[in-house]
Amino acid sequence: MESGMQKLVVVSNRLPAALKKDNGQWTVKAGSGGLITAMAPVLKNRGGVWIGWSGAADPAMDVDGLLADFSNEAGYELCTVPLTQDDVDGYYYGFSNEIIWPLFHDLQTRCRFYPEYWRAYLDVNFKFAEVVARKSDQDDYIWIQDYHLMHQAFFLKSMGVKRNIGFFLHIPFPPPDIFMKLPWRRKVLQALIDYDLVGFQTIQDRKNFVGCLQRIMPETRVDGCGSVVTVHTGNRHFRVGAFPISIDYNQFSDLAKQPNVVRKAFELKEALRHRKIILGVDRLDYTKGIPERIRSIQNLLRRYPDLKGRMNFVQIAVPSREEVDEYKDLRTEIEQLVGRVNGEFSMPGWVPVHYHYRSLSHEDLVAYYAAADIGLVTPLRDGMNLVAKEYCACNNSEDGVLVLSEFAGAAAQLQEHAYLVNPYDMDGVAKGLHRAFHWSKEVRSHHMVHLREQVRKNNIFWWVDSFLQAGIAKTLGDFPEIDTVHFEQV
Template structure:
């Protein structure tokens, strides 16, 4: 059996129930344990000097291969192009894009260097699965080194519309690099459609829908395949974590402090893409327009720190602290704090229990590839008395979780109305919405996501031989017109 080689920017530490054991970590680690293989990537160490060396660590059939980065490489590859250029652009924040050609050169250099480190560890029949925006040029670098293995790529964040991607000066080089993979995976059909639009309209390429649902792409002299693979969770496992934590100290403390008040719960990394400021203001609007909710509901926002050395993240933290202080100053009473803003990280088991203890899950990013918090919130609910999910239409999860109350995160009044509706929704409707979403989560759990992608990547040679003629640009535009109509 072929080994599976996972390549990601960070190699996640695996600790059962720990904070890092989320979607990517759980899904790919299970696959590695089943097939045997290797997880390769940055260790998280930043070195002042020297020559970083690969560290190999065996855990049963899985080898963890990690390597540090020099400070210059970290600054250009990670802080620079990955997170100051690609992250804002792919999340539709062209106004926050910072571009420096030296950072892009560093991004490509580090991808090439990492690929060079991996090559000696590969076997001829290995299947390579590369993850996320940090590693877009990785397959191109492997191909240049003579690697002929099947290589897949999955983008965990959104793929932006062409006119947004054009804000990145090196957009052409990025999409060309993507075309060195055999299979591209996107979270949603709109993301896949955006990639195909770029190929046809900006790269003079061609796309063709295949009978098996994949899209055949021809661009930059390459032929590859692309599809949408919405990542999932293990809903029953999360439900068990939530049940086990119901009597734990965090939940007991929360309930004792609230004295029977309802809870609106949010958990997000501290990031400008998450719509946190808009979320705070919509909660304020709820208290303003629905006075009966005052002293009857509290909003708990858990926002662990992330990328604290980037100015944009320092700014969003200061804005949130100011907003929570202002709103609490306006509405708080001696025995009631409207907003609990918590700037720290909790383990998954604790979060699952807190989700179960809350009446509303409040997940309203301005743009998100999927957002597994939405799926975890639903999974954690008590089937007999479930809470209600308020979800942004711009989260990939909104394509599946139609039982949520779907909102536009820029519509402050609309979000306030949705919160009021969620707090008042009758039990029968809450149960019906919950059951509908749980059925979807079980049908498309993280194993299904992983197995679909691996099946398609494994069979990619057969798909190439069976590929149909490509669709012309005119035909593509005609089909897009039908889709929009």
Template sequence: MSRLIIVSNRVAPISEGGPAAGGLAVGVYDALKETGGMWFGWSGDVLSSGQLEIQLEERGPVTFATIGLLRRDYDQYYRGFSNATLWPAFHYRADLIQYDRHDFEGYCRVNTWLAQQLVPLLRPDDVIWVHDYHLIPFAQALRAAGVKNRIGFFLHIPFPASQVLLAVPPHRSLVEALCAFDLLGFQTAPDLRAFCDYIVNEAAGAVEVRPDGLTSVRAFGRTLRAGAYPIGVYPDEIAELAKAGERGKPVRTLKATLHSRKVIMSVDRLDYSKGLVERFRAFERLIDLAPAQRNQVSFLQIAPPTRADLHAYQDIRLRLEAESGRINGRFAELDWTPIRYIHRQYERSVLAALFRASHVGYVTPLRDGMNLVAKEYVSAQDPENPGVLVLSQFAGAAQELGGALIVNPFDIDGMADALAIALAMPLEERQARYRDMMAQLRENNVSVWRDNFMRDLARAGERSEDAVPPAASDGPVPQVPLAAE
């Protein structure tokens, strides 16, 4: 059996018997344990100087291969092009794009260097699965090094519409690099359509739906396949986590301080794509226009820090702290704080238990690839007395969770109305919506996502290089000195 090689920006910290990792990491790790293989990526270490060496750790049939980054590479590849250029662009925030050609050169340089570190570890029949926007040029770098293996790519964040992607100066080089993979996976059908639209209208390529449902893409002298693979969770495992934590101290403390009030709950990384400011304002509108809700409901927002060294993330933290302070100052009473804003990380087991104890799950990103929090919230509910999910139409999960109350996160009044409906929804309707969503989550759990992608990557192994002339390019991917040189 071929080994599976997972390549990601960071290698998930998974240990047998340790704290529960995210469902995605667990699903990928399960596949590695079944087939045997390797997980390769950045260790998270940033070094000021020195020679960088791969660290190998064997855990049963799985090898974890990690390597550090030099400070310059971290700044250009990770902080720079990945998170100051690609992240805002792919989340439809062209106004926040910061582009520096040296950062793009560093992004390509690090991808080339990482690929060269992996090459000596590969076997001829390995199947390589690359994850996310940090590693778009990775297959192109492997091909340049002579690697002929099957290589798949999965994008965990949205793929933007062509007119948004055009705001990224090296957009054509990025899409050409994507076409070096054998299979491209996107979260949703709209993401796949956006990619195909670029191929046809900006790259003079062609797309065709195959009998197996995949899309055949011909561009830049290659033929590859692409499809939508919505990521799932393990709903029954999350339900068990939530049930086990029901009597734990965090839930008991929450209930004791609420005094029978209802809870609206959100969990998000502190990120401008999550619509947190709009969410706070919609909650304010709810208690402003519905006086009966005052002192009857509290909003719990957990927002762990992320990318704290980027100015955009420092700004959103300051805005949220100002908004929560303003709203609480306006409405709070001696025994009631309307918004509980917590800027720290919690274990998944604690979050699952808190989800189960809340009455409304409030998940309203301005744009999101999937948003597994929405699926985890539903999974954690008590089947006899489930809460209601209020979900942004711009989250990938909205394509699947029809039992949620779907909202436009730019419509403050519409979100306030949805919160009011959720808080007043009868038990029978809540149960029916919960059953429908749980059936969907069980049918398309994370193992299904993984297995479908791996099946299609195996079928895409018969790569063919078309004789179609390559489309004009805005230049080759820069080849500059390697990070370790």
């Protein structure tokens, strides 16, 4: 890469590759999740850098050596931030996931506001900022991802390091009455206003953020209109915008057309005797509303006995935070609910709920999307929810129905042609599913065509361009691909 050429530096809690111990040996495994899906094509072969934690809590390990091959394959440099087990416990499991995650998802009763978590959060954010300062140049654009790292601009500024730095929050931002419960509310807001650009998933999240600023800093005023505005508070002015994240539409749609995926989708339909398939796909988390969804299926079968034997609900739950007691309890609750529903309604040759607690390969997941007649995406609260968009992209037959929670960020974009439901209203979800089940082919096609066009136009590259345009008046095209050695994946 030419000296002095501006590059993108992405900073997130986790790298897109994780170290795992198998039979006493450390191995490198590709990560998963919305952020990695979104950012990998953006950095590939453009001289980019991704900074994050490797997943190993042993600072003495030669992590960089283990990740070297992955970096070559990925087409961008991976830089690790070494963390101890105490760091991980306090900053990640503690402050990030026992305070910010539940609070920002309107579930404040699950919060544990322990002061030691706050101290660990600041310590780790400082460690990240040191690596960012060392691994970036003044001309680079630093793009900080998500709630784990809200203090990056604050610490870089305190070090005297000048960088153009943007922040994007992938989860919702709560309204003032909820945010004010955070003991460190002023310090968090003061850290966020040190960024040059703060991005949110929706206009509502942006409004919530500005409302919190105005509550704590009454002099705050907003200039402009549209998705990006300028905020003035004290002697600071910075930009704040709504940038709904998306997916690589063509990647999903094209994969769904591959003969082996088409065959897998057909085999799924055959195995379920061509009954209509209602599909839920989620990481196992209490914000996703999986127990409420299963109870909605129970209500559906109780209220509409005509559907018995004519549909199957398939719930895929991807394992997450398996060592945390709350998540173990959630898994147990879901398994017991599935057992009750199947015990109540099963008949010879028909079991209504198929529950899979495991990760799926990309091909298998796309086959499920392609096979499903109804995508049931009902989080209690979600920043965006890319599953809703993935389902639409894979529905090449344009014959599916998206039943979507009004509390998912995706609802702001897809509300006109998705069937919106309140996930807490289990009778309402059942009613919505029954209606969707009986929609004519023409109605289903009309809505799905528009949903797919929305996702196709506003894809991951549009998301990146809109953020970079607001941050540095550039687009992805200003970070051209460079000559690089390609390695075949093993």
